Amino acid sequence: MVDIYFSTHYICGMLINELSKKTGISVHTIRFYEKSGLIEGKQNEAIKSNNYFHYNEVTVDKLAFISDAKSVGFTIKEIGQIIDTWYNKKxxxxxxxxxxxxxxxxxxxxxxxxxxxxxxxxxxxxxxxxxxx
Amino acid sequence: MVDIYFSTHYICGMLINELSKKTGISVHTIRFYEKSGLIEGKQNEAIKSNNYFHYNEVTVDKLAFISDAKSVGFTIKEIGQIIDTWYNKKxxxxxxxxxxxxxxxxxxxxxxxxxxxxxxxxxxxxxxxxxxx
DNA sequence: ATCAACCATAGAGCATACTCTAATGTTGTA
DNA sequence: TACAACATTAGAGTATGCTCTATGGTTGAT
The missing domain is CATH 4.10.220 (Light-harvesting Protein)
Structure with missing residues (x-):
C-alpha cells in the first residue's frame, strides 16, 4: 500500500516527458520555453541522486496558453510579460x-x-x- | 523642352530609391522581396550603359499589399502565392x-x-x- | 547486472525574414 | 572633370523560435 500523499508524483508533479505528452509540445521546445523564462520546473531538495525537474498543472495551463498566444502572433517576450501578470510578483x-x-x-x-x-x-x-x- | 512621352521616367517608371521612398520600405528589403519573387523590376533593353531596374505603380501596390499581408501573419511564400493569383498566368x-x-x-x-x-x-x-x- | 527509457546541460544547426557590408560601376550637377 | 548620390551583385550577419546532437548520468523492469 502506497501513501499517495507521500508519493513522488503527489509531491513533485510530473517530469518533462509526461508534461510533453500532456501538452503535445516537444521536450526540446519545453526546455526552450523554460530557458526563455516562460515556465519553470522545480527540483526536489530531498532527492539527491538526480537533478530532475518537476512540473505541476499550472505549467500545463501555461503551455496551453503559450500555444494559443503564439497562434495570435505574440512573441515569446510578449507571452512572458502576460504570464508574469498572472502568477508573478514582478x-x-x-x-x-x-x-x-x-x-x-x-x-x-x-x-x-x-x-x-x-x-x-x-x-x-x-x-x-x-x-x- | 522635354517630350515626357519619351522621358526615361515615362517609359521605365521609377528606380529603386524612388520606390523605396514612395513605399517606406528600405532598398535592401525591396531587393529581398525581388529575390523572393514577390515583385519584379524591368531592365531597359535600349539602355546599355547600365543595368538599372525600373519599377511601375503596380509594384507600389504590391509592396503596400505585402506590408498589409505581413501584418496579418502571412509568410513570404503565402504572399507570393496571393500575388501570383493577381497578375500572373502561373x-x-x-x-x-x-x-x-x-x-x-x-x-x-x-x-x-x-x-x-x-x-x-x-x-x-x-x-x-x-x-x- | 543489464538495458531500454528516461533525465540533464551545452551548444550546434536550421528556417524565416530581414539587414548590412563590400566591391564596383553609373549618373548628373557644379 | 570631380564627386555626391545613386545603381548593381554577392555574400555575411542578425534576431526569433525552434530543433537536434553529443555527452553523460539515473531509473526501473527483467
Missing part, C-alpha cells in the same frame, strides 16, 4: 493592467487588419471569378 | 480560387483565435483588478 498592479491593456489594443488592431485583409482577398477572388485577372 | 482559375479560399479560411481562423485570446486577456485583467492574482 509587476505592480498598475504595471500589470498596462501590459494587459496594451495587449488588448494590439489584438484589436490585429482584428481590424485581418478584417481588411479578408475584404481584399474577397475582392481579388471576385476578380478571378469574373476573369478580370 | 495558376489556372481553379487553382487561384483554391489559394484564395484557403487564405480566407485561415483569416477566419485567426479571427476566431484572436477573439478567444481577447476574452482570455480580459478575464486575466478582471483577476488583476479584483486582486485575484
Amino acid at each position: 509587476y505592480t498592479k498598475k504595471q500589470k493592467l498596462k501590459i494587459l491593456d496594451d495587449k488588448l489594443i494590439s489584438l484589436e488592431q490585429k482584428l481590424k487588419e485581418i478584417k481588411e485583409m479578408k475584404k481584399k482577398i474577397f475582392l481579388l477572388k471576385e476578380d478571378v471569378v469574373n476573369n478580370r485577372c | 495558376y489556372t482559375k481553379k487553382q487561384k480560387l483554391k489559394i484564395l479560399d484557403d487564405k480566407l479560411i485561415s483569416l477566419e481562423q485567426k479571427l476566431k483565435e484572436i477573439k478567444e485570446m481577447k476574452k482570455k486577456i480580459f478575464l486575466l485583467k478582471e483577476d488583476v483588478v479584483n486582486n485575484r492574482c
Whole structure:
C-alpha cells in the first residue's frame, strides 16, 4: 500500500516527458520555453541522486496558453510579460493592467487588419471569378 | 523642352530609391522581396550603359499589399502565392480560387483565435483588478 | 547486472525574414 | 572633370523560435 500523499508524483508533479505528452509540445521546445523564462520546473531538495525537474498543472495551463498566444502572433517576450501578470510578483498592479491593456489594443488592431485583409482577398477572388485577372 | 512621352521616367517608371521612398520600405528589403519573387523590376533593353531596374505603380501596390499581408501573419511564400493569383498566368482559375479560399479560411481562423485570446486577456485583467492574482 | 527509457546541460544547426557590408560601376550637377 | 548620390551583385550577419546532437548520468523492469 502506497501513501499517495507521500508519493513522488503527489509531491513533485510530473517530469518533462509526461508534461510533453500532456501538452503535445516537444521536450526540446519545453526546455526552450523554460530557458526563455516562460515556465519553470522545480527540483526536489530531498532527492539527491538526480537533478530532475518537476512540473505541476499550472505549467500545463501555461503551455496551453503559450500555444494559443503564439497562434495570435505574440512573441515569446510578449507571452512572458502576460504570464508574469498572472502568477508573478514582478509587476505592480498598475504595471500589470498596462501590459494587459496594451495587449488588448494590439489584438484589436490585429482584428481590424485581418478584417481588411479578408475584404481584399474577397475582392481579388471576385476578380478571378469574373476573369478580370 | 522635354517630350515626357519619351522621358526615361515615362517609359521605365521609377528606380529603386524612388520606390523605396514612395513605399517606406528600405532598398535592401525591396531587393529581398525581388529575390523572393514577390515583385519584379524591368531592365531597359535600349539602355546599355547600365543595368538599372525600373519599377511601375503596380509594384507600389504590391509592396503596400505585402506590408498589409505581413501584418496579418502571412509568410513570404503565402504572399507570393496571393500575388501570383493577381497578375500572373502561373495558376489556372481553379487553382487561384483554391489559394484564395484557403487564405480566407485561415483569416477566419485567426479571427476566431484572436477573439478567444481577447476574452482570455480580459478575464486575466478582471483577476488583476479584483486582486485575484 | 543489464538495458531500454528516461533525465540533464551545452551548444550546434536550421528556417524565416530581414539587414548590412563590400566591391564596383553609373549618373548628373557644379 | 570631380564627386555626391545613386545603381548593381554577392555574400555575411542578425534576431526569433525552434530543433537536434553529443555527452553523460539515473531509473526501473527483467
